[in-house]
Amino acid sequence: MKFTPSALPGVLVVTPRVFADQRGFFFEAYRADVFAAQATGERKGIPVFVQDNHSRSAAGTVRGLHYQLRVPQAKLVRVVRGAIFDVAVDIRRGSPTFGQWDACELSADNKKLLYVPAGFAHGFCALEDETEVEYKCSDYYAADDQYGVAWDDADLAIPWPAKAPILSPKDRELLPLHAERTDLPRYEADTDAP
DSSP states (O other): OEEEEOSSTTOEEEEOOOEEETTEEEOOSOOHHHHHTOEETTEEOOOOOOEEEEEEEOTTBEEEEEEESSSOOOEEEEEEESEEEEEEEEOOBTOTTTTOEEEEEEETTTOOEEEEOTTEEEEEEEOSTTEEEEEEESSOOOGGGEEEOOTTOTTTOOOOSOSSOBOOHHHHTOOOTTSSOSOOOBOOOOTTOO
C-alpha cells in the first residue's frame, strides 16, 4: 500500500496494491499492522477500527460534513461501486490548518481510500447513481453526538460537483464553520513531533 499525505496533516490517500488478471482483481483494503505503522508528526499511527458503515447514494447526493465531538471518529473511506468527490475539513479550533479542506475522487475503478483523522469533518458527493461507500470508524456511532458543518459554507468554498444536491433534512440545517458555535474539537499539538 502507498500512503500519500494530503494537504492537511494526518489526512492520507491510500492506494492499495491491486493484483489483476483475467479472473478479476484482488487487493487488501485494510490491514491493521500496516495502517498502525503509519506514524509521522502529529499522527501516532492509524487506530484500529471498530465499526463498518455502508451507504448507497443517488448521483448528486451530498452527505456531510459530519463529525462526532465527545466520541470522535477517525474514518477510512472507500467506494465499492460508483464514485465520490470526498472531502475532509480541519475543524479543530487552534489548528494551524483550521478551516482548510482537501478533496479527492474515490471510485470503484481507482480503488483509492481516504483516511480522515478524528477532529476533521467528513463529507462526500456521489458522482454516479447507486454509488456505494464503505467506511471504517475508530469509535462507535453515538446518536446523541452528531454534529456537522454546512456543505455550502461560503468561507470553505468547496467546489462540490452538484450545485443543487440531494440532502437529508438534517444536513440542510447545519451551520457554517465560523458561526457562533461551541461544538468544535480543540487542536492539541503533538509535543513529541519533530
